Amino acid sequence: MKAAARLLPAALFAACLHSPATVAAGFDCSKASTLLETAICTTPSLSAKDDTLNERYKPLKDRKIFRELENFWLREVRNRCETAACLEVAYDQQIKLLTPVPALSQVDPKSLQPLPRDQRYTQVEDEPWQRFPLATVADMSEDSFAYLVDVATLDGVLNVVLFVSEKQDDEGSNPGNIYDSRPIGTLYEYSDARPGLHPFARNVRFDGWNNITANDQGRRYAGIIDGVFYYRQKLSGEAQQSMAYKLGSKATPQPSTQLYAAESNSKRFAKAQISGDLNHDNSGLLIYYPHLTGDSNPYDRVMDKDAGGWSLVNPTWSPTRPVLYFDNNGGFACIWRVDLVSKRLEKIVPEHEAVAARPVDVIGREAIVYLEADQLMFAIAPDQ
Structure with missing residues (x-):
């Protein structure tokens, strides 16, 4: 070398x-x-x-x-x-x-235990992962907004789907309002074997989540299954069409009879239960362990509401680890990692525009894909 x-x-x-x-x-x-x-x-x-x-x-x-x-x-x-x-x-x-790491054994949520009531998570603010850009979202205007829809590793290669909204001016939506629940825009794919963002569906009124701009976006209507990206697009009125696109094919998406539906990222793959409704109160984080019952009301107080400065957005569980990721402070976010085993709360991406972390394993190692302004970013955990 x-x-x-x-x-x-x-x-x-x-x-x-x-x-x-x-x-x-x-x-x-x-x-x-x-x-x-x-x-x-x-x-x-x-x-x-x-x-x-x-x-x-x-x-x-x-x-x-x-x-x-x-x-x-x-x-x-x-x-x-x-x-x-x-x-x-x-x-x-x-x-x-x-060196590839063997696949992790699935963690039994019933093996997880809360901290003693008088203890808190160890908060670490200097644990940044190695990170770098994968691609640039070109031609974004002040009226557009990027959403990271899903990630998957296919045959060892990282694949990512992004949606980039455009200016909206129909169906009663306000021009340029990124908070419209069904924005019009373009779907892009990224493959680590073919760098760059590649559009595969334009002028789509994308229906990817129950509540696309909320702190917890609710049920998912778009995602990757066995190398195929399924999504819903809104037609006239309330009509919708399910679509399918085979990743890497460069083919036009086709109507599909299969509807994609999954739980919110705050519930999907959950190893414990996040308390409350983050769309109404997101200034603290309690994690309950439903398998433990009795008067002890077992939970971890990850951070206190009165600590100040917390605004939890995009909570997402790792599919393979007892780990939760979230953005802090909304649109000016940094990305945090909550480890239910080590009881650590770690800032892993310090940049304040970093949002929407999605976990992925790379040759068995813990990593995330996220957005930072007009950059699709990647970060990998330090080797222990």
């Missing part, structure tokens, strides 16, 4: 020169042009690790996510090393990151 590198100190350079033999690496050692590359080629353990890393990376390099992860590692980790020990650690970490 040859890349521009910093010069290493003379001591390490000397060690390279006295190495007994030049060994193989993940790049052509005959073309090694820096001290760092020379160190890798002439140190057997580093050369072996470079080979291993190259084997892990080669089948993934056509995907934008892994190219970004590799470029970050080269730039910010490997090429900053000034000792052989640092390089050893850097390679170990990246090999581990690119």
Whole structure:
């Protein structure tokens, strides 16, 4: 994995020169042009690790996510090393990151227990995940708004569906009002194997949620099943049509007899129960454990209402982990993670325009896709 590198100190350079033999690496050692590359080629353990890393990376390099992860590692980790020990650690970490993790066993919600009543979640505000843009939503105007509809990993490749609203001026809606319950706009798909946003349905009056702009949007009417995106579009009056689009096909969506329906993101895949109605009171978060009964009224007080500054939006459960994600502070949001096992409340995306986190597993690792202004973003959990 040859890349521009910093010069290493003379001591390490000397060690390279006295190495007994030049060994193989993940790049052509005959073309090694820096001290760092020379160190890798002439140190057997580093050369072996470079080979291993190259084997892990080669089948993934056509995907934008892994190219970004590799470029970050080269730039910010490997090429900053000034000792052989640092390089050893850097390679170990990246090999581990690119090694697929076995699928998680489903957590039994009945195994989860609340904190003692006098304790609170540990709040962590400096736990940002590695994050970078996947695509730009082009030609967004001040009257338009982007919605992240659904994500799925198909054959190991991340796929995302977005809806971008346009100016509205019919059926009694106010021009440019993004709060119209059935906005007109364009549906886009993103595939990590084919970077960029690709429109597949234009001028659609999209019906994706029961309440499209509420803190908790209610029942879902659009989503991905087995590589097919199902959605509903409003026709004249109250008439609706169910549509189906096979992801990656570039074909025109077709009418479908299958209706997509799922619970709210605050209930779907839920490992515990969020108290109250977040559309009316979203300034605190209590999580109840319905499998526990009795006078103890078991719950976790994740954050207090009187703590100030909380406005919970888009609560979404991970399908595979006992974890809840949400935006804080509405349209000027940052993204938080609630871990029901470690009892931690973590700010994982600090930018205040970050919204609508959707969980996804990438080679078995915890990650999210979200929106930030006109950017479709990706963030991955730090490797433990």
